[in-house]
Amino acid sequence: MDSEGLDDMEKYRLLVIGAGRMAEAVTSGLLSQEESLFSTILVANRSDQKRLETFASKYDVEVTTDWKSAVSNSDVILLAAPPKAHEHLLHELSSQLDEQLILTVAAGIDPTYMESQLPDGTPVCWLMPNTAALVQKSMTTYTCGRHVDQTHRKIIEHILDSIGDYEELTEQQVHDLTAITGSAPAFLYLVTEALEEAAQAYGLTDEQAQRLVTKMISGSAAMLETNTPAVELRDQVTTPGGSTAAGVEVLEQSDLKKVLKQAVYATNEHARKIH
Ligand SMILES: NC(=O)c1ccc[n+]([C@@H]2O[C@H](COP(=O)([O-])OP(=O)(O)OC[C@H]3O[C@@H](n4cnc5c(N)ncnc54)[C@H](OP(=O)(O)O)[C@@H]3O)[C@@H](O)[C@H]2O)c1
Known part of the structure; x- marks a missing residue:
């Protein structure tokens, strides 16, 4: 789906890979927004069914351990897994992507790295929240890849808004x-x-x-x-x-x-x- 397609839709479908603290912070933040840009939020991990059940009982989200089957039905994919998991995750995603917007909150996983691992033209963004995201008071820095357009930005800022304040910086500045x-x-x-x-x-x-x-x-x-x-x-x-x-x-x-x-x-x- 291209970004023009996204623009025409009222709502987007969000897939969150990783069901830990940061996934919970973003999910709870998004669900507390008066108006959500997302029609569905699907939260995934690899195997911790109990954690997913807790997630689903607390929040109005769907859960799965089979995120690969959900990629084609998603518009936006948020990676909330550990940095070390990213090489494998990006590799797995790579063969399935159809212009979805890919975001990560993982330390050190910058747009240059993501773009090098994903098909040419994939819009990517690196968000660096802090723990205060858990109470919607994060000071988040972020930086976008080369293929992020205005529609993608609207979605990114909607997510950032849900966890606190934010500032767009260069990739090097986000590292620093x-x-x-x-x-x-x-x-x-x-x-x-x-x-x-x-x-x-x-x-x-x-x-x-x-x-x-x-x-x-x-x-x-x-x-x-x-x-x-x-x-x-x-x-x-x-x-x-x-x-x-x-x-x-x-x-x-x-x-x-x-x-x-x-x-x-x-x-x-x-x-x-x-x-
Ligand atoms: N916590 C913070 O304050 C904070 C702040 C800024 C950035 N971050 C970033 O946010 C990310 C998540 O941190 P967190 O604190 O939420 O961690 P966490 O609570 O340990 O949760 C990590 C989640 O990722 C899942 N996971 C691990 N490997 C995976 C894989 N290969 N594929 C799919 N899911 C996988 C885990 O479940 P399974 O093992 O069952 O798959 C778990 O649900 C990290 O990259 C971290 O750098 C965290």
Whole structure:
């Protein structure tokens, strides 16, 4: 089916290969949209029937372990399987494709690689969500292949909308920024753990410490979302010579900024070795 054909249809048929956390995030996001572009969502894995039953009981989707039979009846195929599964999946898909739009959320599986594995002219797109997709608050970066047109973009943005915010970047930028949008949540969770431990040291229960720190972080995020620069917000809290300044000084002496940047570079260095 060509993209002109897609444009004429009101709704598209989505096949999701992989039935894990990311498949669930996208599916639940799509089903929570007021208007869906998809008439059907078919979710597949290889063998975990129990997982599929759970999926089908929670969401209004069809499920199967035989995704190969569903390819010809799909307009859009979302690969939500591990990166390592992609070589095989793309090979299997290759012989069956008839101009379907192919998307992946797998780390490192970029459009250049997908296009090299799929028939010439196949429209492909690489979406890099983060774990907050599970609560529809992902900051997703994405990049499209050479054969993606306006109709495909409409579908891609519909999917992106369902899991949060998004930004289109070059392929190289998606690789480079995955450390920040994808991995840096782990850095923030580490900071969270440290602050919770400090709160507990002052006699708070685990629950109290978790609530206090979580609310402090979500309040800080809300302040950042006013588009006030981070440095200005920091200045507002940090009276020169005051108590907060004493704390900030400790972080500056430890060169926190440098350490965090090193963490970003180490993440990318490691990712380059894998892919
Ligand atoms: N979780 C995140 O926060 C996150 C963020 C960004 C990107 N991603 C990407 O999203 C993808 C899925 O991650 P996830 O966290 O959802 O993983 P997950 O929960 O482990 O789920 C992976 C799913 O893929 C299926 N699968 C594995 N090999 C397959 C194959 N050869 N053919 C078909 N299905 C296969 C698995 O079921 P069977 O083994 O039964 O087939 C399972 O349903 C990964 O590529 C990951 O890089 C995840």
